Amino acid sequence: MAVAARPADVLLQPQRTGAVVRRLPRRRGRRVPFAMVAAAVVAALLIVLAGAQAIVSQGAFQLSELTDRAQRLEAESDRLRLRVARLSTPDRIVAAGRRAGLGMPTQVETLGKEYP
Amino acid sequence: MKPPPGARVVALFGLMALALAAVATRLVLLQVRDAATYEALAAEQRVRRIALPAERGTIYDRSMHELALSLPAKAVYADPALVSDPVGSADRLTEVLGLRPAELREALTAPSRFEYLARAVDLSVANRVRSLNLPGIGFIDEPKRTYPGDSLAAQVLGFVGVDGAGLAGLELQWNDVLAGRPGRMLVEQDPDGQSIPQGRLEVEQPRRGRDLVLTIDKDVQYFAERALARAVQRNGALGGTVIVMEPSTGDVLAMATNPGFDPNAFTEAEASATRNRGVTDVYEPGSVNKVITASAALEEGVIGIRERLWVPPRYQVGDAVFGEAHPRPTMAMTLTDVIAESSNVGTIMTAERLGSERLDAYLRDFGFGVETGIRFPGESDGILMPEEEWWTTSMGTIPLGQGIAVTPLQMASVYATVASDGVRVAPRLVRGTLEDGEVREREPEVHERVVSTRTASLVTRMLAEAVSSGTGTEAQLPGYWVAGKTGTARKPLEGALGYSDEYVASFIGFAPARDPAVVVAAIIDEPDTVYGGVAAAPLFREVMGFALAHLRVPTAEPPDPLPSLVRG
Known part of the structure; x- marks a missing residue:
């Protein structure tokens, strides 16, 4: 029974010693799936890259926003710190006390042990 | 008598070889011998050193009430070369900075690339100046020393100059402790002053000054x-x-x-x-x-x-x-x-x-x-x-x-x-x-x-x-x-x-x-x-x-x- 030759490879009769296998050119139609796979992989990579970039950009925006917010809060904290310092100056407290009708006592009595 | 064609070709090749040799020599000179110099020159143009001022330490009284503290503030400066309308800019800045228009006009038309307009202004004022979007106006971080008690213990505390160094009193005596250590930032910028992405960026953080606690009540x-x-x-x-x-x-x-x-x-x-x-x-x-x-x-x-x-x-x-x-x-x-x-x-x-x-x-x-x-x-x-x-x-x-x-x-x-x-x-x-x-x-x-x-x-x-x-x-x-x-x-x-x-x-x-x-x-x-x-x-x-x-x-x-x- 004759064996059908494989389409890609043809077994040639040996010329001198051993057998020689000649690779025949592939048919064009078999390359298409590989190109499509490659394109799909590249496209997928691009999509992943774009997604990652978007996430990074979003993170950068959030970071920038948080940095701005931190700076604003820091500035507000400093402003409040100064306000507290100003509000606790004796000058302001005395003025506020005067406005409220307070004053230094005109007569002071010191309570203590009676000494002879 | 005309030279033979072969000789002319040889001469042409010779000339080309000489020209290429000259170019190669110049290339070697630029890229090898003078490379460091040109690299430094380029860096000088691109790399900007920005001083990061250290926050000065706070001075407290014996009960931990603040007698002197430093708050973030900005120095407002102008690059007169970039100011397009000095008169208009001066008029708009006058309202915000509270300076005389003539004084501002003089600064905005000065023959230099850097002129201080105001030192240690509050951040709110600096933001108002920024919102004017005036060309050629910039800002530098510059902490402002504040004494909330005004004249309270003034001769004891002393004061600091616009550069943040103690000039009198305890501010001078304890300047080394209070001042901290300024930091610096090296950043590569384009001619418009924008940072170059992936460019050089080195930051040395400033070290805040230490706080002082006085015996004063x-x-x-x-x-x-x-x-x-x-x-x-x-x-x-x-x-x-x-x-x-x-x-x-x-x-x-x-x-x-x-x-x-x-x-x-x-x-x-x-x-x-x-x-x-x-x-x-x-x-x-x-x-x-x-x-x-x-x-x-x-x-x-x-x-x-x-x-x-x-x-x-x-x-x-x-x-x-x-x-x-x-x-x-x-x-x-x-x-x-x-x-x-x-x-x-x-x-x-x-x-x-x-x-x-x-x-x-x-x-x-x-x-x-x-x-x-x-x-x-x-x-x-x-x-x-x-x-x-x-x-x-x-x-x-x-x-x-x-x-x-x-x-x-x-x-x-x-x-x-x-x-x-x-x-x-x-x-x-x-x-x-x-x-x-x-x-x-x-x-x-x-x-x-x-x-x-x-x-x-x-x-x-x-x-x-x-x-x-x-x-x-x-x-x-x-x-x-x-x-x-x-x-x-x-x-x-x-x-x-x-x-x-x-x-x-x-x-x-x-x-x-x-x-x-x-x-x-x-x-x-x-x-x-x-x-x-x-x-x-x-x-x-x-x-x-x-x-x-x-x-x-x-x-x-x-x-x-x-x-x-x-x-x-």
């Missing part, structure tokens, strides 16, 4: 300043000084100088008003100095506490005759009477028993002629001539506190020494630095015994007599027993060629006499009423009364009375 300081201002006005005086100290620790609770100034606007202040006169200026102390003569005489045993001195109304020393402030006949006095009645003649007679050498030694032991150890910028060590250079009349003047010059702090320190059982403790203004929320205390630098506990106790009782029934009755405080001494000293003329008719009135003392908690020195410069007992003692009483109440010092038993031949 802001309430006592405030009260002392107000009381001093009232006393100066009441007495028509030039100015004055008040020092409040804790004798056992040397802690200065208040150091007030009048006239004062606002360190937030120090450039508008008189230079003389910025001096901390309690430390930098000297004066002849007058009778408050008699306490040293008495202490030395008792310590050396040249006079007994019950010993009777016959004190004439006038007394000659060298070629000068010394008398009393108020005429009186010859009287028998104890040393207590001499101090309580502030007798000049009695003090001179006591000093003569002591001798100039020992008197000089005690003056120095009490801290005259040397700095106190407070290490305040510009501190004077006073004027005390070497004993071998004293005049023939010096034994008549120096025991009375004339012919020598001391700072108010030196004089307050003498009374603090008596109050702390004869041990001299160096006064201090700084408790320490703040480390991880805890105060790292500084120990006093001087801690030495000057006189014995017995002598200190006897002198305290003499000073208590001076207040209870002597020249210092105006210093009496209801509920407390006060020990102190009046001083009325003539001011020397310029060049030490005698004395003027102007006086310095003072009262220095401590309370409670038996268990001293507070020393107060009240000094008034050129009051209308020259006597220390009249001009300065009420100021002393006012400040001492407040300090004792504020510090919640309990009353103490009165000191045991000493023998007197004058006062009942």
